[in-house]
Structure formats: structure tokens, C-alpha cells
Amino acid sequence: MTIDELQRLYLTSDLVEAVVEPSIQTNGWIVEFRHRRGGLVPLTDHTGSEKCYQDVDSATESAFEVGFHQVRIADAF
Template identity: 50%
Template sequence: MTINELRVLYRSERLVEAIVEQADLDGQWVVEFRDNHGGMLALTDLQGEQRYYSDLDSASKSAMAVGFSQVRIESL
């Protein structure tokens, strides 16, 4: 889901957690969100491909752009 789509879910209180997760040992990061039913939603680009970030700060900023004031970090 795109940032704008995820913002709509956040504002309607359907997202409960933002998670920044290390995708691989090369330092790539992904952003996921847990919804209020326990499902996981990945942050994607406009083509529906999961977005990868080269650093933790950029990934965290994207997670917070959805509306969260804090994110959970998971590393390998």
C-alpha cells in the first residue's frame, strides 16, 4: 500500500503499529504496518512493489509519514 493509502487507514484507526524491518544483510530496510485484525501491510510504491530503503532513518521517516509518532525496529 502507498503512503497515502496507509494514511487513510491510520486516520480511520485501522492501523495499530509501524514496523521497520531489516530486509537483508546488505543493509536494506522495509516498512510494514500491523492492522487492527493482526494482518500485515507492506509499504509499496505506486506500482505495488515493496519499497526498500538503504538506511534506517529514511525507512523510519516514511513510517512516521503515515502518522505514527514511533516505530518498532527489527534487525537481523
């Protein structure tokens, strides 16, 4: 989901946690959001591709942009 779509879910309290974690597919970091009904929702671009960031700080800023004030950073492998 894009940042705009995720912001709408955040405003309706459908997202309960933001997680930044290492990407399995690339050498970088991804942002996922835990949905209140379970499961993770990834941050994607407008084409539906998972967004990957070069560093934790950039990924964290995207989670903040969605609306979260706290972000969990998952351990690197």
C-alpha cells in the same frame, strides 16, 4: 499499499503499529504496518512493489509520514 492509502487507514484507526525491519529480498530496510484485524501491510510504491530503504532513518521517516509518532525497529539478522 502506498503512503496515501496507509494514511487513510491510519486516520480510521485501522493501523496499530509501524515496524521497520531488514528486507529479506534486498540489502536494506522495509516498513510494515500492523492492521488492527491482524496481519502486516507493507509500504509499497505506486506499482505495488515493496519499498526498500538504504537506512533505518529513511524507513522510519516514511512511517512518520503515514502518521505514527513511534516506530518499532526489528532486529537485523
